[in-house]
Amino acid sequence: MSLHLGRTHFGNPANAGNVLSKEQAFELFNSWVLNPKLQLHMKQVAHLMKCWAAEKLNADEATQWKWEMAGLLHDADWDQWPEQHCKKIIEELETSNIDPEIIRAIASHGHTHFGVEPETEMDKMLYAFDELSGLIHAYSLMRPGGYDGMDVKGVNKRLKEKSFAANVSRDDINDACQRAGIQLNDLITFIVAKQASVK
Ligand SMILES: [Fe+2]
Numbered sequence: 001m002s003l004h005l006g007r008t009h010f011g012n013p014a015n016a017g018n019v020l021s022k023e024q025a026f027e028l029f030n031s032w033v034l035n036p037k038l039q040l041h042m043k044q045v046a047h048l049m050k051c052w053a054a055e056k057l058n059a060d061e062a063t064q065w066k067w068e069m070a071g072l073l074h075d076a077d078w079d080q081w082p083e084q085h086c087k088k089i090i091e092e093l094e095t096s097n098i099d100p101e102i103i104r105a106i107a108s109h110g111h112t113h114f115g116v117e118p119e120t121e122m123d124k125m126l127y128a129f130d131e132l133s134g135l136i137h138a139y140s141l142m143r144p145g146g147y148d149g150m151d152v153k154g155v156n157k158r159l160k161e162k163s164f165a166a167n168v169s170r171d172d173i174n175d176a177c178q179r180a181g182i183q184l185n186d187l188i189t190f191i192v193a194k195q196a197s198v199k
Helices: 022-032 037-054 059-074 087-095 100-107 123-144 152-160 171-182 184-195
Strands: none
Touching: 022 037, 022 059, 022 152, 037 059, 059 100, 059 123, 087 100, 100 123, 123 152, 123 171, 123 184, 152 184, 171 184
16 A cells, blocks of 8 residues: 655754754654564665665765664555555655655665655665565575575566565566666675574
C-alpha cells in the first residue's frame, strides 16, 4: 500500500544540519518498528548509507550520520501504519525540525509510489540500496554459508530469476543504478561486502 505524497518540497531549509541524536533516532525506531525483519532491513540500509558516505564521499561524521539516519528511518511507518507509509515519518521529521535533505531522501525512496523523484546523491543511493539490499539478504538466507563466498554472479542469477524475492522490483534496481550513475555489479559488490556485518 502506498500513496503519492502530492508535493516535492520537504522540511524547512532553515533546519539544515538538524538531526536526531542516535538515542532519539533509535527511540523512534524501536517504538515505531516492531517487526524484527523490518528492523533488520532498516539497519542494513542505514549501514550501507553510512558506509557509502564514509568511503565514497569521504564525508565527515556528521554527514555520515545524516546518511545513516535517512536509511535507519526510511520505512519507520511501514510496520504500524502501512496506509500512511512515507507520509507519517516525513511529517514526524518535519515536526521535529529535521534537516530537509534527510526528509527528502526518505520521501523519494520509492518514486513510483510516492511521486517524488530522487535528485540528490543521498536520495539516489537510498533508492538504490533499498530493494537490492533486501534481495541480497534473502539470497544470504538460502545459502548454507550466508554471505560467506557470495559473489556477483550468484546475485545476478537471483536477479534474473523472477520468482526469487518476487516482490523486489528489478526495474527499480536498474532504474536506480542508472540514476545514481553506478554499475549494478559495483553496487552488488558493495552491498555484499558491507551488509554481512549487520545483525
Ligand atoms: Fe526499505
